[in-house]
Each structure stands twice: as structure tokens, then as C-alpha cells.
Amino acid sequence: MFGLSELAIxxxxxxxxxxxxxxxxxxxxxxxxxxxxxxxxKTTNEDSGPSTRT
Structure with a gap:
């Protein structure tokens, strides 16, 4: 009978x-x-860019 490891291989x-x-x-x-x-x-990071608050 086969063991579990042999059956898996x-x-x-x-x-x-x-x-x-x-x-x-x-x-x-x-x-x-x-x-x-x-x-x-990359596009998402460029669109959000650095946040500039005034």
C-alpha cells in the first residue's frame, strides 16, 4: 500500500x-x-502625487 507522501508525489x-x-x-x-x-x-501614485495643503 502507498503512503501519503508517495501518493502526493x-x-x-x-x-x-x-x-x-x-x-x-x-x-x-x-x-x-x-x-x-x-x-x-504607478499611475495611481502619480495621480495622487504629493499632497499640497494651503
């Missing part, structure tokens, strides 16, 4: 084999999302 290998075709697409999408988030954060 087999499951990880099966998922990696089945998901291998989608990994480049997922990585590209994550990079694109990170760039958009960075640009939006």
Missing part, C-alpha cells in the same frame, strides 16, 4: 504531465497581469 507528477501544455500560457498570462498591475499602481 504521484499526484504532483500526474498533474505536471497533464498541465504541461498549459504552463507556458499560464506563465505568459501571469506576467501580463503583473505588468498591468505595476502600471496601474
Amino acid at each position: 504521484i499526484l504532483i507528477v500526474v498533474i505536471a504531465v497533464l498541465a504541461a501544455k498549459k504552463l507556458p500560457e499560464l506563465a505568459r498570462s501571469a506576467g501580463k497581469s503583473a505588468r498591468i498591475l505595476k502600471a496601474e499602481t
Whole structure:
């Protein structure tokens, strides 16, 4: 009978084999999302700017 650790390793290998075709697409999408988030954060910081009270 398999132990928990062996079963987990087999499951990880099966998922990696089945998901291998989608990994480049997922990585590209994550990079694109990170760039958009960075640009939006920069824009938000520039819009608020230093607060000048009179």
C-alpha cells in the first residue's frame, strides 16, 4: 500500500504531465497581469502625487 507522501508525489507528477501544455500560457498570462498591475499602481501614485495643503 502507498503512503501519503508517495501518493502526493504521484499526484504532483500526474498533474505536471497533464498541465504541461498549459504552463507556458499560464506563465505568459501571469506576467501580463503583473505588468498591468505595476502600471496601474504607478499611475495611481502619480495621480495622487504629493499632497499640497494651503
